[in-house]
Amino acid sequence: MLYLAPLQGFTDFTFRMVFLRHFGGIEACFIPYLSLQGGEVPKRELREILPDNNPSLVRTVPQVLVKAADELVSLATLLTTYGYREINLNLGCPYPMVTRRGRGAGLLPQPQEVKKILEAAFEIPEMEVSVKFRTGLQEESELPAILAVLNSFPLKEMIYHPRLASQLYKGTVNEVLFRTVAENTPHRLIYNGDIFSVEDFRRKEQLLPPISGWMLGRGILMNPFLAEEICGTMTAPEEKRERLQAFHDELFEAYSERLAPSRQEIVKMQQFWSYFSFAFPDPRKTFKRIKKAKRREDYLAAVKINLESWSF
Ligand SMILES: Cc1cc2nc3c(=O)[nH]c(=O)nc-3n(C[C@H](O)[C@H](O)[C@H](O)COP(=O)(O)O)c2cc1C
Known part of the structure; x- marks a missing residue:
């Protein structure tokens, strides 16, 4: 449980x-x-x-x-x-x-x-x-x-x-x-x-x-x-990457919608990345890449590089 x-x-x-x-x-x-x-x-x-x-x-x-x-x-x-x-x-x-x-x-x-x-x-x-x-x-x-x-x-x-x-x-x-x-x-x-x-x-x-x-x-x-x-459910590496990307994208969209007037969604996602980054081979570098992003395009590009860097 x-x-x-x-x-x-x-x-x-x-x-x-x-x-x-x-x-x-x-x-x-x-x-x-x-x-x-x-x-x-x-x-x-x-x-x-x-x-x-x-x-x-x-x-x-x-x-x-x-x-x-x-x-x-x-x-x-x-x-x-x-x-x-x-x-x-x-x-x-x-x-x-x-x-x-x-x-x-x-x-x-x-x-x-x-x-x-x-x-x-x-x-x-x-x-x-x-x-x-x-x-x-x-x-x-x-x-x-x-x-x-x-x-x-x-x-x-x-x-x-x-x-x-x-x-x-x-x-x-x-x-x-x-x-x-x-x-x-x-x-x-x-x-x-x-x-x-x-x-x-x-x-x-x-x-x-x-x-x-x-x-x-x-x-x-x-x-x-x-x-x-x-619970014993293991996921194959490629599927894992896809599922993580899908989860991330939906979370980002949900915060983008919810925080629309303030445009704080990147700040919000940066908070999550302070934890997400531990799943990556180089957590410091992974987080730094995200922290640097100010605009939506830069943020999404940083996410893409991070997910590509993920090794299992
Ligand atoms: C950022 C943060 C916020 C938390 N907020 C709450 C909370 O609202 N209520 C609560 O009972 N515990 C809260 N906690 C404690 C967690 O529920 C949990 O007891 C603690 O993180 C230890 O479990 P973990 O090592 O699995 O994270 C918080 C912990 C952190 C790090």
């Missing part, structure tokens, strides 16, 4: 829609977090949950970033009006701007606050609740108290990225702690973190106890075939 991670700024509705049309292997997508600003969901975030933008190709779960129960109730109520019956609570966002305000991983040292939030979540009729969390904000010693709270609610599942928030994305994931959590929770548990290749996946699968699923994030941006390959 493979899930697509929420990656704010990357796995937005445009990416999800195009990706799911071109690649298999993913059973559920998590929408990057919704939050309240001045009591309202910003328009940009609201677009992410609109049913028209989420044709139900796979299970799609909205995520909320809150600091207290009242925020959760507002967001969950809004989600209910759009027909969602499942929410994921973000207990992992590591960025100081978020954690200082007591949201994301900022809630990890406050298990009593998490308890109040989850109590409010379980008051909402017919709403299933899951969480995505890290080990702690600063210290591994934060884990037992937060896990005790999570274990005391009938969560649909827990997605665990075994890093401290203070690490951001640096250092290594703590697989020993993941095992400890797996052995000390009644919940369905999903592993997340640093699966960038089929080999990474196989190694972790060997190392960790049997779990309910795996969530892939940056690895999918680096290699959109990753989920298929983990």
Whole structure:
């Protein structure tokens, strides 16, 4: 069971829609977090949950970033009006701007606050609740108290990225702690973190106890075939190049249409290439070529050279 991670700024509705049309292997997508600003969901975030933008190709779960129960109730109520019956609570966002305000991983040292939030979540009729969390904000010693709270609610599942928030994305994931959590929770548990290749996946699968699923994030941006390959579907090199080109072209067209007035589609695609380029023999050169392009023709020419340079 493979899930697509929420990656704010990357796995937005445009990416999800195009990706799911071109690649298999993913059973559920998590929408990057919704939050309240001045009591309202910003328009940009609201677009992410609109049913028209989420044709139900796979299970799609909205995520909320809150600091207290009242925020959760507002967001969950809004989600209910759009027909969602499942929410994921973000207990992992590591960025100081978020954690200082007591949201994301900022809630990890406050298990009593998490308890109040989850109590409010379980008051909402017919709403299933899951969480995505890290080990702690600063210290591994934060884990037992937060896990005790999570274990005391009938969560649909827990997605665990075994890093401290203070690490951001640096250092290594703590697989020993993941095992400890797996052995000390009644919940369905999903592993997340640093699966960038089929080999990474196989190694972790060997190392960790049997779990309910795996969530892939940056690895999918680096290699959109990753989920298929983990599931054992291999594609011949030439076909792979063609499929990658077709996926790229549709993504570019979709952003060109969506961002038409601002003409920001090249900037948007350059962000993706900061990850895509890892699939190429010389990632630095591949990315540099794309970064240099200012006009549409230059960008498309750079993409063509990159795809021709791709060796398997
Ligand atoms: C650019 C970026 C944006 C992210 N946005 C979110 C988010 O909105 N919600 C969330 O729970 N995690 C978010 N994450 C964390 C990822 O979902 C995931 O937990 C993390 O990247 C580790 O998994 P990976 O090694 O497979 O990428 C984000 C990570 C990155 C790099």
